[in-house]
Amino acid sequence: MMMVKEVIKKSSNILITSHLHPDGDALGSMLALNKAFKSLGKNVFLYNESCIPKIFMFLPDIDKIENRIPESCKFDAAFVLDCSDINRTGHCTELLKSIPHIINIDHHVTNSKFGTSAIIDPKACATAEIIYGLIKKMNISICKDIAYSIYTGIFTDTGSFRFSNTTQSAFSICKEMIKCGVRPHKVARQVYGSYSLGRIKLINMVLDSIEISKNGKMSLMMLTQEMLNITGTEKEDVSELINYAEHIEDVKIAALIKESDKKSTKSECYHVSLRSNGSVDVSAIAYNYGGGGHVTAAGFTTFMPFGQLKKEMFSLAEKI
Numbered sequence: 001m002m003m004v005k006e007v008i009k010k011s012s013n014i015l016i017t018s019h020l021h022p023d024g025d026a027l028g029s030m031l032a033l034n035k036a037f038k039s040l041g042k043n044v045f046l047y048n049e050s051c052i053p054k055i056f057m058f059l060p061d062i063d064k065i066e067n068r069i070p071e072s073c074k075f076d077a078a079f080v081l082d083c084s085d086i087n088r089t090g091h092c093t094e095l096l097k098s099i100p101h102i103i104n105i106d107h108h109v110t111n112s113k114f115g116t117s118a119i120i121d122p123k124a125c126a127t128a129e130i131i132y133g134l135i136k137k138m139n140i141s142i143c144k145d146i147a148y149s150i151y152t153g154i155f156t157d158t159g160s161f162r163f164s165n166t167t168q169s170a171f172s173i174c175k176e177m178i179k180c181g182v183r184p185h186k187v188a189r190q191v192y193g194s195y196s197l198g199r200i201k202l203i204n205m206v207l208d209s210i211e212i213s214k215n216g217k218m219s220l221m222m223l224t225q226e227m228l229n230i231t232g233t234e235k236e237d238v239s240e241l242i243n244y245a246e247h248i249e250d251v252k253i254a255a256l257i258k259e260s261d262k263k264s265t266k267s268e269c270y271h272v273s274l275r276s277n278g279s280v281d282v283s284a285i286a287y288n289y290g291g292g293g294h295v296t297a298a299g300f301t302t303f304m305p306f307g308q309l310k311k312e313m314f315s316l317a318e319k320i
Contacts, residue, residue: 001119001134001137003117004103004117004119004134005137005138007077007101007103007117008037008040008042008077008138010076011042011076011077011101012042012043012076013042013043013045013073013074013075013076013077014037014042014043014044014045014075014076014077014078014079015044015045015047015069015073015075015077015078015079015096015099016030016033016034016037016044016045016046016047016078016079016081017030017046017047017048017078017079017080017081017083017089017092017096018030018048018080018081018082018083018089019082019083019084019088019089020048020049020050020088020089020090020271020301021050021271021299022048022050022052022053022082023053023082023156023157024056024152024153024155024156024157024191025082025126025127025128025153025154025156025157026048026081026082026083026127026153027048027052027056027059027062027065027149027152027153028059028126028128028149028150028151028152028153028154028156029081029082029105029126029127029128029130029131029149029150029153030046030048030065030081030149031046031059031060031061031062031145031149032128032131032132032135032146032149032150032153033079033081033131033134033135034046034061034064035060035061035143035145035146035149036134036135036138036140036146039140039141039143040138040140045066045069045073045075046061046064046065046066047065047066047067047068047069047092048065048067048090049067049068049090049091049092050067050090051067051234051235052065054234055190055191056152056190056191058186058187058190059148059149059152060145060148060149061145069092069095075099076099076100076101077099077100077101077102077103078096078099078101078102078103079103079105080096080102080103080104080105080106080114080115081105081106081127081131082105082106082107082108082126082127083104083106084106084108084110084111084112084291084292084293085110085111085112085114085290085291085292086102086104086112086114086115087290088291088292088301100116101116101117102114102115102116102117103115103116103117103118103119104117104118104119104120105118105119105120105127105130105131105134106118106119106120106127106130107120107121107122107123107124107125107126107127107129107130108120108122108283108292108293108294109122109283109294109295110283110284110286110287110292110293110298111292112292119134123167124169125154125157125158125165125166125167125169125170126153126154126156126157126158126165126170127153127157128149128150128152128153128154128157129150129153129154129169129170129173131150131153132150132173142176142177142180143180144180144181144182146180147176147177147178147180147181147182148177148181148182148187150173150177151173151174151177151178151182151184151187152187152191154170154173154174155174155184155187155188155191156191158170159243160188160191160192163296163297164278164296165294192240196233198231198232198233199231199233201230201231201233202223202227202228202231202233203241205227205230205231206221206222206223206227206241206256207221207241207244209221209222209223210245210248212248212251213314213317213318214314214317214318215317215318215320216250216251217250217251217252217253217317217320218251218252218253218254218255218313218314218316218317218320219245219246219248219251219253219254219255220245220254220255220256220257220310220313220314221241221242221245221254221255221256221257222256222257222259223235223256223257223258223259224259225259225261235258241256242254242255242256242273242275243275245275246275246276246277251277252276252277252279252280252320253274253275253276253280253282253316253317253320254274254275254276255272255273255274255313256272256273257270257271257272257306257309257310257313258270258271258272258273259306260301267303268303268304268305268306269301269302269303270301270302270303270304270306270309271299271300271301272286272289272291272299272300272301272302272309272313273297273298273299274286274293274297274298274299274300275296275297276295276296276297277296278295278296279320280320281295282294282295282296282297282298283295283298285298285316286298286299286300289302290302
């Protein structure tokens with residue numbers, strides 16, 4: 001931690017990024033740290049090449065996150081948040097490797113411990129909890145904007161306090177964030193309470209794609225570009241949808257296979273989200289495919305043909 005504080009002190013131009021397909025924890029952690037660094041007079045560049053889910057557009061300064069880094073930008077340090085492997089940052093991986101200081105802050109047990117410095121705490125309920133601790137140790141006051149970002153990070157990564165990573169610290173920090181001005185019902189309404197007609201139609205199509213393995217232990221569903229085009233939606237509109245497949249009776253693992261935009265890739269590319277009921281470590285499965293995550297929630301990206309990917313997923317189910 002001392003080395004990280006020293007890097008922050010000596011750095012003027014800082015890059016903050018996270019994993020592809022950012023969730024509430026990744027985005028909340030980025031925005032909270034951005035606001036903290038800004039209060040210290042730092043120049044900060046926020047980057048994530050993926051689309052930002054619409055449900056998080058209420059977060060302060062989220063419109064400052066860019067999906068492209070100009071060649072003219074030079075950085076003294078980079079903070080990579082909520083990312084188990086540096087390659088999961090996407091196209092900026094090579095740029096990151098050229099930056100003098102890479103600070104890796106994460107709570108995934110599968111973290112590869114990349115970077116010149118790392119703050120890894122698998123016991124933390126979310127990366128936002130670690131960011132909260134860092135901000136506190138820098139003696140930076142938590143304003144309302146920082147509070148909303150930290151609260152949202154913890155709220156979403158604990159599944160609105162339903163998952164097993166919901167700890168006493170999660171409630172304690174969120175209580176403090178409420179004192180700083182967060183209105184819990186506002187966050188809950190933005191994240192879970194607003195649906196467009198297109199999203200409802202998309203949810204119906206994805207749920208209709210559910211298949212169950214022969215032994216009934218795995219549920220698999222598919223999100224294609226055609227579904228998105230028909231409903232006029234984006235893949236971020238299926239946030240949390242995998243939970244429906246996870247809660248099917250007798251299912252131990254749920255998999256959501258999302259087809260990538262063919263315009264952005266030269267070959268077949270899929271992002272696979274995995275969830276388990278706790279009896280199977282899906283982080284180990286994701287790690288074997290170059291991804292990462294937690295025991296009960298993980299993911300990976302693959303260029304494997306869909307037929308082969310589906311076959312391998314159901315093959316895994318037979319071993320449960």
